[in-house]
Amino acid sequence: MxxxxxxxxxxxxxxxxxxxxxxxxxxxxxxxxxxxxxxxxxxxxxxxxxxxxxxxxxxxxxxxxxxxxxxxxxxxxxxxxxxxxxxLSSDLAYSGRLPVRLDSSSPHTNIGTDLLCNAVSAWNLFEGKGPVIAVDFGTALTLTVADSSGIIRGVTISPGLGTAIKALATNAAQLPFVSLEAPSSSLGMNTETAIQAGVVLGYKGLVEYLVRQVKADLEKLTGDKAETVKVVATGGLNKVLKPITDVFTVVDKDLTIRGLKIISDLVL
The missing domain is CATH 3.30.420.40 (ATPase, nucleotide binding domain)
Known part of the structure; x- marks a missing residue:
């Protein structure tokens, strides 16, 4: 075990x-x-x-x-x-032992081991058929991108949803912590719904824009067509956006830990 x-x-x-x-x-x-x-x-x-x-x-x-x-x-x-x-070390991504890899022509490229797990797991989820984007809703909001040949082409990192809420409450005297729920309208009528509109709906826009932009940039770089890219969401806070966006192909709450299992099968 x-x-x-x-x-x-x-x-x-x-x-x-x-x-x-x-x-x-x-x-x-x-x-x-x-x-x-x-x-x-x-x-x-x-x-x-x-x-x-x-x-x-x-x-x-x-x-x-x-x-x-x-x-x-x-x-x-x-x-x-x-x-x-x-x-686990990101150096393993250069070893050729994993189904995805970092480009060996760019030896100074680095990636967090959690993001490497996400890329491996997302790639495995679709059996290596086409490019993938793993969107992880954690302390940071990250997108990890692997092309159709399994090369990790890049990552985006933004503050996570919870981090954004915490930053507002910590740094603004009259702004409280609020629950991470999608408001019924972008027109906040009190402090709570105003923050929810700005953060939750704002992050919906952020994620949807980044996915579109990453797909476009990937197509320019590799020729992988945007419509072939699969988008996998994970992380505890993906549930906040899942009901209000159709950008995700699939949601897998265990993506990262399953990536560790896949890697262990290959190296242990």
């Missing part, structure tokens, strides 16, 4: 795979102050409550965008699996 960990800026997703199936999955708040022993205690408790016998965990893999937590989770994996984990 595989223990896979995706360490994000806001949440840590830990999953146990039994074959290709996610046997259990947890979402834990990211806290770089916690030690490896603390996270080990948390995960052992969660495993026990889920009826998971850790003696069957024989391999592990980590993707992290929080460098300070790699060490603590190496300790977690050593406790749970009895050996050190495979730590």
């Amino acid at each position: 595989l223990f896979a960990v995706d360490i994000g800026n806001t949440n840590i997703v830990a999953a146990i795979f039994d074959g290709d199936k996610i046997a259990v999955q947890w979402r834990i708040a990211t806290d770089s102050r916690r030690t490896g022993d603390e996270y080990t205690s948390i995960l052992l408790t969660l495993c026990r409550e889920a009826g998971i016998q850790t003696k069957f965990l024989d391999k592990s893999i980590i993707s992290s965008v929080v460098p300070a937590l790699i060490g603590p989770f190496v300790i977690v994996c050593q406790h749970l699996c009895g050996k050190s984990p495979f730590i």
Whole structure:
């Protein structure tokens, strides 16, 4: 059984795979102050409550965008699996071992390991048939683009929906935190609906524009026709925009962690 960990800026997703199936999955708040022993205690408790016998965990893999937590989770994996984990690096995208890759003619290109997982998983979702865009609604809103030959052609990064709401509430004395819901109109009649109109509807426009622009730029660069591009949404906040846009081909809430599983099958 595989223990896979995706360490994000806001949440840590830990999953146990039994074959290709996610046997259990947890979402834990990211806290770089916690030690490896603390996270080990948390995960052992969660495993026990889920009826998971850790003696069957024989391999592990980590993707992290929080460098300070790699060490603590190496300790977690050593406790749970009895050996050190495979730590994903963007360098693997140059190795030729993955179904998608970074262009070797541009050796200074870099990509976050979470985005590499998204690209691998989105590519696999459509069995390598055509170009893909993975849209991840996390702390940051990211679009990761792979062309029809599997080359990762670029990424866009914007503040995430929650980050935008937090920035307003933190930096403006009279603007509160509001729920992330689509308002019935773009004409906000109070502070709450005005913020929802600006942020939620604004991000709808942002995502739709970026998808159109990325498709156009990809066609210019590679010849991949815009209508052939598949768009996969993931991340906890995709549900905010999903009801009000038709830009997504499919939504897969487990895209990133499944990408880790696919990569583990290829490298472990």
